[in-house]
Amino acid sequence: MKVLVAVKRVIDYNVKVRVKPDNTGVDLANVKMAMNPFCEIAVEEAVRLKEKGVASEIVVVSIGPKTAQEQIRTALALGADRGIHIETDEEVQSLEAAKLLKSVVEKEEPKLVILGKQSIDSDNNQTGQMLAALTGMGQGTFASEVVVEGDKVNVTREVDGGLMTVGLNLPAVVTTDLRLNEPRYASLPNIMKAKKKPLESISPADLGVDIAPRLSTLKVEAPAARQAGIKVADVAELVAKLKNEAKVI
Amino acid sequence: MSILVIAEHDNSSLKQATQSVVTAAKAIGGDVDVLVAGEGCGAVAEAAAKIEGVSKVLVADNAAYGHFLAENLSELVAEAGKGYSHILAAAGTTGKDFLPRVAALLDVAQISDIIRVESEDTFVRPIYAGNAIATVKSSDSIKVITVRPTAFDAAAAEGGSAAVEALDIVKDAGLSTFVGEEKAVSDRPDLASAGIVISGGRGMQNGDNFKMLEQVADVLGAAVGASRAAVDAGFVPNDMQVGQTGKIVAPQLYIAVGISGAIQHLAGMSDSKVIVAINKDEEAPIFQVADYGLVADLFEAVPQLEEELKKVI
Numbered sequence: 367m368k369v370l371v372a373v374k375r376v377i378d379y380n381v382k383v384r385v386k387p388d389n390t391g392v393d394l395a396n397v398k399m400a401m402n403p404f405c406e407i408a409v410e411e412a413v414r415l416k417e418k419g420v421a422s423e424i425v426v427v428s429i430g431p432k433t434a435q436e437q438i439r440t441a442l443a444l445g446a447d448r449g450i451h452i453e454t455d456e457e458v459q460s461l462e463a464a465k466l467l468k469s470v471v472e473k474e475e476p477k478l479v480i481l482g483k484q485s486i487d488s489d490n491n492q493t494g495q496m497l498a499a500l501t502g503m504g505q506g507t508f509a510s511e512v513v514v515e516g517d518k519v520n521v522t523r524e525v526d527g528g529l530m531t532v533g534l535n536l537p538a539v540v541t542t543d544l545r546l547n548e549p550r551y552a553s554l555p556n557i558m559k560a561k562k563k564p565l566e567s568i569s570p571a572d573l574g575v576d577i578a579p580r581l582s583t584l585k586v587e588a589p590a591a592r593q594a595g596i597k598v599a600d601v602a603e604l605v606a607k608l609k610n611e612a613k614v615i
Numbered sequence: 616m617s618i619l620v621i622a623e624h625d626n627s628s629l630k631q632a633t634q635s636v637v638t639a640a641k642a643i644g645g646d647v648d649v650l651v652a653g654e655g656c657g658a659v660a661e662a663a664a665k666i667e668g669v670s671k672v673l674v675a676d677n678a679a680y681g682h683f684l685a686e687n688l689s690e691l692v693a694e695a696g697k698g699y700s701h702i703l704a705a706a707g708t709t710g711k712d713f714l715p716r717v718a719a720l721l722d723v724a725q726i727s728d729i730i731r732v733e734s735e736d737t738f739v740r741p742i743y744a745g746n747a748i749a750t751v752k753s754s755d756s757i758k759v760i761t762v763r764p765t766a767f768d769a770a771a772a773e774g775g776s777a778a779v780e781a782l783d784i785v786k787d788a789g790l791s792t793f794v795g796e797e798k799a800v801s802d803r804p805d806l807a808s809a810g811i812v813i814s815g816g817r818g819m820q821n822g823d824n825f826k827m828l829e830q831v832a833d834v835l836g837a838a839v840g841a842s843r844a845a846v847d848a849g850f851v852p853n854d855m856q857v858g859q860t861g862k863i864v865a866p867q868l869y870i871a872v873g874i875s876g877a878i879q880h881l882a883g884m885s886d887s888k889v890i891v892a893i894n895k896d897e898e899a900p901i902f903q904v905a906d907y908g909l910v911a912d913l914f915e916a917v918p919q920l921e922e923e924l925k926k927v928i
C-alpha cells in the first residue's frame with residue numbers, strides 16, 4: 367500500500383518568535399527553520415508502517431519555496447522513498463494547500479495520507495480535514511494510534527473527553543497528535559542516501575490550482591505582555607496573598 | 616446577516632463553550648441560530664433555546680450524528696449552513712474536526728480559533744503559539760470560524776425562548792464508523808471552563824504523585840491539568856494537556872507545579888487571571904508570567920499548600 371505524507375517547513379519550535387516592527391508579520395530572516403514537529407510524527411508513522419510491511423512505498427510532498435526541499439530530504443533520510451516538491455514563493459493557505467494535495471492524491475492514488483494535525487506557525491489545524499473533504503475520504507484526526515487491517519484503518523483520536531476510536535474505509539486521511547510515536551533521528555548514512563532519492567519539482571500552475579489566498583492579514587502584533595509578579599517566601603504567604611490581595615480563593 | 620452556531624454537546628447536556636460562541640456570534644451581529652446535531656439530543660436543544668439572544672434552534676436528531684463523526688456532520692452543516700453569512704463552532708476537538716471539512720465543502724477558508732471580532736469580516740486570532748496576534752480579513756461569502764471559548768464570556772444560559780425546529784437532513788457519508796471510546800471520568804470541574812486549575816509537569820515524577828494535586832484541587836474545587844511532558848511520560852491522560860496543542864484554559868487562578876513554562880505551555884494558560892508557579896528552579900521561565908512565584912521543592916510545598924488552604928477555605 368502506498369502512503370503519502372505531507373510535510374511543512376516552519377520556524378523551529380525552539381526559536382523565539384519576533385513580530386516585525388512594521389506589524390506585517392513575523393520575522394523569518396536568518397531564523398532556523400525545520401520540519402513542523404507534527405509532520406515529523408507523520409513521517410515516522412509512515413516509516414513504521416513500512417517496517418511492519420503494511421506500507422510498500424512512502425511518497426513525501428511539501429509545498430513551499432525552494433528551501434522546502436531540505437525538509438523533503440529530511441523525510442527521505444528518515445525512510446520516505448520519493449519526494450514531490452510543489453514549489454511556490456507565495457503564501458499558501460490551508461484550503462489552497464488542500465487543493466494542491468488533492469491533485470497529488472489523484473495522481474498518486476495513495477491508500478493512506480498522513481499529515482500533522484497543525485503547523486506551529488499558523489496553528490490552523492485545517493489542511494488534513496479539508497483534503498479529506500475534497501477527496502471524499504474519511505478522516506482520523508489527532509491520532510494517537512493507527513491500525514491498518516485489510517481495507518480499513520482504525521484510528522484512535524485524542525479528544526477533549528479522552529480517547530475515541532473511529533474505523534475508516536481506505537483510502538483515508540490521518541492527522542497526527544503528539545502521542546502517536548516518538549520520531550527517530552536520521553543517521554548520517556541515511557542522510558547521504560537520501561540525496562540520491564528521486565525528488566520531483568512541480569508548480570501550482572502545473573497542477574492547475576489557483577492558490578490566491580482568501581484571507582488577508584491586516585496586521586500582526588506582539589501579544590500583551592503580562593506584568594511581572596512577585597516571589598513569595600513560603601506557602602503561608604502565598605495563601606495569604608491569594609486570599610487577601612488577589613482575592614481568587 | 617445571519618449566523619449559525621453549531622452546538623457542542625454530548626447528546627445529554629450542552630457544553631458551556633456553546634454559550635461563549637453565541638457571544639462571539641452576537642459580536643458579529645445579526646440573527647443567531649443554533650444547530651444541535653446528535654442522537655437523542657432533545658434536552659440539548661431545549662437548553663440551547665434558553666440561551667439569551669438565540670433566535671432559532673435547529674435540531675438534526677439522527678443516529679448518523681450520534682458520535683459527531685466529521686464525515687456526516689460536515690455534510691449536514693454544509694447543507695444547513697448555506698443560507699447563513701457565518702458558521703461558528705467552538706475550537707474544541709469536535710469543532711476542529713468537522714468544521715474545516717465544512718469549509719472545504721463550501722469552498723471557503725476557515726478562520727481558526729478567533730479571540731476577538733473586529734467586524735463582520737475581520738477577526739483576531741493567535742498564531743505561532745500565541746507569540747503573535749494576527750488580524751485577518753475574509754473575502755469569502757460564508758465565513759466559517761472556530762471560536763476560542765475562553766476569549767468570550769458565556770451568554771446567559773437562561774432568558775431566551777427560541778423556537779425549536781426539527782431539521783430533516785440525514786447525511787450518512789458511509790466513510791467512517793464509531794468503534795469505541797475511553798472517556799475520562801472525573802467529579803472535578805471541566806478543565807476547559809474551571810474557575811481554578813492546578814497543573815503538574817515533569818517535576819511531579821510519576822502519576823501517583825498527581826494525587827497530591829488532586830487533593831489540593833478538591834479543597835479548591837479546581838480542575839487538574841498537566842504539561843505535555845507529564846502526558847508524554849504517561850503520568851496522566853492526554854485530555855489533561857494544557858497548551859498550544861492541548862486545551863486552552865483561562866481560569867481565575869492557575870497553579871503550575873513542577874512546570875518549566877515552555878512557550879507551548881504558556882500558549883494554553885497565559886490568559887489566566889492570576890498565575891501561581893511552584894518550581895525549585897528560580898530561573899524557570901514560568902516565573903516570568905507568574906503573579907506569585909514560590910521557589911520550593913514541590914514535594915514539600917504542595918502538602919503544605921493543602922494544609923494552609925484548608926485553614927482558610
Ligand SMILES: Cc1cc2nc3c(=O)[nH]c(=O)nc-3n(C[C@H](O)[C@H](O)[C@H](O)COP(=O)(O)OP(=O)(O)OC[C@H]3O[C@@H](n4cnc5c(N)ncnc54)[C@H](O)[C@@H]3O)c2cc1C
Nearest residue numbers: 816817818842843844858859860873874875879880895913
Ligand atoms: C509541537 C509541540 C507542541 C507542544 N505542545 C505543548 C502543549 O500543548 N503543552 C505543553 O505543556 N507543552 C507542549 N510542548 C512541549 C513543551 O515544549 C515542553 O517540552 C513542555 O511543556 C515541558 O513540560 P514541563 O514543564 O512539565 O517539563 P520540564 O520542562 O522538564 O520542566 C520541569 C520543571 O519541573 C521543575 N521541577 C522538577 N522537580 C521539581 C521539584 N521537586 N519541585 C519543584 N519543581 C521541580 C524543574 O525545575 C522544571 O522547571 C510542545 C512541544 C512541541 C514541539
